[in-house]
Amino acid sequence: MIYRKIAIILTVPVLAAVVALTMNRASSELPVWSPSGGQQAAEAGARQADSVLILVNKRLPLSADHEPGDLVVPDIPFTFEGDHEKKHLRRPAARAAESLFAAAKKEGIELFGVSGYRSYKTQNWLWKYNVKKKGESAASRYNAFPGMSEHQTGLALDVTSKSAEYSLTVRFGNTEEGIWLANNAHRFGFIVRYPQGKESITGYAYEPWHIRYVGVEAARTIHDRKLTLEEWADSAVPAGNFEFFPFNLF
Numbered sequence: 001m002i003y004r005k006i007a008i009i010l011t012v013p014v015l016a017a018v019v020a021l022t023m024n025r026a027s028s029e030l031p032v033w034s035p036s037g038g039q040q041a042a043e044a045g046a047r048q049a050d051s052v053l054i055l056v057n058k059r060l061p062l063s064a065d066h067e068p069g070d071l072v073v074p075d076i077p078f079t080f081e082g083d084h085e086k087k088h089l090r091r092p093a094a095r096a097a098e099s100l101f102a103a104a105k106k107e108g109i110e111l112f113g114v115s116g117y118r119s120y121k122t123q124n125w126l127w128k129y130n131v132k133k134k135g136e137s138a139a140s141r142y143n144a145f146p147g148m149s150e151h152q153t154g155l156a157l158d159v160t161s162k163s164a165e166y167s168l169t170v171r172f173g174n175t176e177e178g179i180w181l182a183n184n185a186h187r188f189g190f191i192v193r194y195p196q197g198k199e200s201i202t203g204y205a206y207e208p209w210h211i212r213y214v215g216v217e218a219a220r221t222i223h224d225r226k227l228t229l230e231e232w233a234d235s236a237v238p239a240g241n242f243e244f245f246p247f248n249l250f
C-alpha cells in the first residue's frame with residue numbers, strides 16, 4: 001500500500017511534467033532549430049507548415065499544395081467589398097490583425113486591409129501577369145514567384161490608408177498610418193517583413209505595407225533589434241546550442 005502511495009506521489013508530478021512539456025512542444029510559437037543554425041534552422045522551420053514562424057523566401061519556397069487549414073476572414077475594414085480569397089488569414093493572424101486595427105483606430109489611425117492569403121494558383125497567375133507587364137527582373141523585386149510568396153502562408157497582410165490613396169506604395173511608410181504601423185505592429189505579433197535597406201537579406205525591396213504575423217515574442221525581438229525574419233532565424237539560438245535540439249524530435 002505504502003509503495004503504491006509512493007508510486008502515485010512520484011508518478012503524478014512526472015506525468016504533469018511530461019504533459020506540460022508535450023503541450024509546450026505542440027505550441028506553434030516554438031521554432032525548430034538545428035544546431036548548425038541559420039539556413040538549416042530556416043529549412044527545418046519551413047517544413048513546419050503550421051508554425052507561425054515559418055520562413056518563406058526566394059530560397060525557401062512553399063510547395064504548390066501548401067494550404068493552411070485555419071483560414072478565416074478577420075473583422076477589419078478592407079479596401080474592397082465582397083468575399084474574396086485575399087480577405088482570409090490564418091486564425092491567429094486574423095485575431096491579431098483585429099486587435100491591431102482596433103488599437104490603431106482608438107488612436108485615430110485608420111488602416112485598411114488590401115491582401116491577405118493568396119493561394120499558389122493565384123500567385124502563379126499574378127506572377128505571369130506581372131512578368132508580362134513589367135519584365136522578369138522588375139517583377140522579382142516586388143512580386144514573388146509561385147511558392148515564394150509569404151501570402152501563401154496566410155500570415156501576411158498588406159495594409160494601406162486613405163493618405164496613401166488606398167494603394168500599396170512606398171509612400172505609405174511616410175504617412176502617419178505607416179509610421180504608426182512600423183512602431184506598433186510588433187505589440188500585436190506582426191513585423192514589417194521587408195524593411196528598408198534589407199533587400200539583400202530578404203530578397204525583396206522595401207515594402208512598408210506588408211506585415212507578417214510571427215507571434216508577439218518574436219515580433220518584439222525583431223522590432224527592438226531591427227532585424228529581419230531571416231536574421232532572427234539565424235541569431236535566435238547561437239550555433240551549437242543543443243538545448244533546443246530535442247524539440248526536433250516532436
Ligand SMILES: [Zn+2]
Binds near residue numbers: 151210211
Ligand atoms: Zn504583401
